[in-house]
Amino acid sequence: MSAPVIAPAVRASLLGRANAVVKLAGALLLTVVLVVSADPVTSGIVLLCELGLLACAGRRPLALLLRAWPLLLAALVSGWGTALLAEDSGPVLLDLGVTELSAGSVAAGAAIALRGLALALSGLVVVLSTDPTDLADGLAQTVRLPARFVLASLAALRLVGVMFTEWTTLAMARRARGAGSGHGPVGALREFGGQAFTLLVQSLRRATRLSVTMEARGFGAGPRTWARVPGYSRADAVVLTGCAAAAVAGPAVSVLLGTHRFIWA
Numbered sequence: 001m002s003a004p005v006i007a008p009a010v011r012a013s014l015l016g017r018a019n020a021v022v023k024l025a026g027a028l029l030l031t032v033v034l035v036v037s038a039d040p041v042t043s044g045i046v047l048l049c050e051l052g053l054l055a056c057a058g059r060r061p062l063a064l065l066l067r068a069w070p071l072l073l074a075a076l077v078s079g080w081g082t083a084l085l086a087e088d089s090g091p092v093l094l095d096l097g098v099t100e101l102s103a104g105s106v107a108a109g110a111a112i113a114l115r116g117l118a119l120a121l122s123g124l125v126v127v128l129s130t131d132p133t134d135l136a137d138g139l140a141q142t143v144r145l146p147a148r149f150v151l152a153s154l155a156a157l158r159l160v161g162v163m164f165t166e167w168t169t170l171a172m173a174r175r176a177r178g179a180g181s182g183h184g185p186v187g188a189l190r191e192f193g194g195q196a197f198t199l200l201v202q203s204l205r206r207a208t209r210l211s212v213t214m215e216a217r218g219f220g221a222g223p224r225t226w227a228r229v230p231g232y233s234r235a236d237a238v239v240l241t242g243c244a245a246a247a248v249a250g251p252a253v254s255v256l257l258g259t260h261r262f263i264w265a
Contacts, residue, residue, distance in 0.1 A: 006131055007058070014235055015057035015129040021138035022236040023130060026243030027122045033247045034119050038263040040107060041254035043114035049246030050121045056239075057129040064128075071120045079113025132157035138230045147224045155210060159203075166202060170195050 010016045015023065030046055037043065051061040065072060082105075089104030136154040139145045174195060254260035 006129065010058045010129055011131070013056060013058035013129070015053060015125070015239060017233065017235040018129075018239040019138060019142075019230055019232055019236045020126075020130045020135040021142045021230070022232070022240050023126050024135070024138075026240055027126045029243050029247045030122045031119060033250055034115055034122070036263055037251060037254070037260065038111055038115070039254050039259045039261045040111040040114050041257055041259045042250040043111060043118050045250040045253055046246055047114055047118040047121065049242070049249070050118060050125055053125050053239075053242065054121075054128070056242075057125065059128060064124075068124065071117060071124075075113040075117040075120075078116050079109040081109075082112040083109025133228075134230070137226060137228050140224075141226055141230060148219070151214070151219050155214070159206065159210075162206075163199065163203065167195070167199055170198055 006016065030050070034043060034046060054061045054064060083101055084099055084105070086105035086108040089102055092100050092102050132154055135157070136150050139153070140147055140150040174191070251260055
């Protein structure tokens with residue numbers, strides 16, 4: 001079973017040297033702020049801070065956003081849908097005949113788009129800068145989660161890279177056999193569905209074999225010992241302080257501008 005390992009440049013960066021549990025706590029802190037706030041200013045400021053964190057992880061934020069185009073597309077679609085369905089308020093910006101976009105509806109759509117993208121990016125920062133084994137060590141020894149749950153999560157994370165490789169292999173095999181060669185949106189959708197179903201079947205079979213193997217080797221049967229003990233450094237304090245500052249800065253600026261709104265308001 002191959003394992004996705006973060007690049008040496010990422011591991012040597014500020015975020016890569018930080019403890020996995022500290023990064024997870026910082027991401028949860030940002031997530032809480034984004035969940036309870038529903039204005040574009042808060043979401044926008046938190047999003048900018050997250051892009052700065054990606055730079056601290058040795059990543060190029062703009063290049064990464066382009067590679068993560070499904071997240072951008074999902075955020076734009078959700079924002080557009082919200083703008084169309086939101087209650088009109090303020091001056092009309094665009095009249096589409098059957099519906100119209102006002103300043104208030106566009107602001108609501110922008111808030112949802114930025115909020116969704118920021119929520120996804122907070123988890124992406126942790127995943128791209130953390131080795132799965134380091135995260136498992138922290139969850140088991142620092143958070144004291146059950147070893148059975150931690151080891152199952154570690155195995156799942158390790159298989160993510162395998163699934164990407166198998167997806168590419170399936171695409172090449174289907175093209176070699178002449179399958180999925182249809183053109184147009186319908187043909188592309190049919191090809192995607194068939195390939196996704198094949199990958200789902202292979203994933204279920206692999207998960208079953210892995211589960212039986214782990215049970216046979218005694219995983220989760222009793223108390224465990226751990227080969228590595230997670231440590232803490234100044235990088236942890238810097239990362240946690242930065243996340244806390246971003247979590248405070250977003251609502252603070254929006255309150256000063258008079259735009260802050262809770263999700264239940």
